[in-house]
Amino acid sequence: MKKLEINLDETDLSILRLLQEDARITNVALANQLKMAPSAMLERVRKLEEKGVIRGYSAAIDPLTIDKELLVFIFIKTKDSFANDKSARALAAIPQVMEVHHIAGEDCYLVKARLSGPLELMELKRSRFSKISNIVSMRTTIVLETVKESAHISIE
Incomplete structure (x- = not known):
């Protein structure tokens, strides 16, 4: 992953903190909290989206409510060369797969x-x-209890 050369000021970082806490916050409420005009806030958020700093908005769903109780991590070894991401793309295309990390x-x-x-795991x-x-081997770790799970990134 290429590092983006984007300069974020303290206002941008405050916007990101607030949006991570509540992605449904209105533009007006966001502007009020940061003591800005709503039009200026709208422009700031739009620029953060255009630059790819904000990649999207989503709802955090309780997995138990939709019968997705089992959380697994699977370590996969492949025959791929380091430059070839064919297996990674194939893994990422599987609907049950939430994340794929090249490690x-x-x-x-x-x-x-x-x-x-x-x-479902066996299937x-x-x-x-x-x-x-290209998969050579797999090792599966089943999670017994989740102490913390978050998509939030710490913004200092």
Whole structure:
């Protein structure tokens, strides 16, 4: 991932903090909290979106309410060369896969997936992962309890 050369001032960082706390905050409420005009705030947020600093907005869903109780991390080793991301793209295209990370060490990728249970995990491995020809091995870690899970990035 290439580092973006974007200069963010304290106002930009404050906007990002507030949006991470509540992505549904209105433009007017955001402007009031930072003592700015709503039109200026709208322009600031629009520029942060255009620059790719703000990549999108989403709802945090309780996985238990939609029968996705099982959280797994799967370490995957592939035959891919370091420059080839064919396996990563294939993994990322699987709907149950939430994250794909290219990692250093013995394995090539770390995959995070949310599933309904062990049967869905087995089906995922049999019907989806087995079709990715470059996979050499997989090691699965099942999460017993989540102490903290957050998409928020600490903004100092």
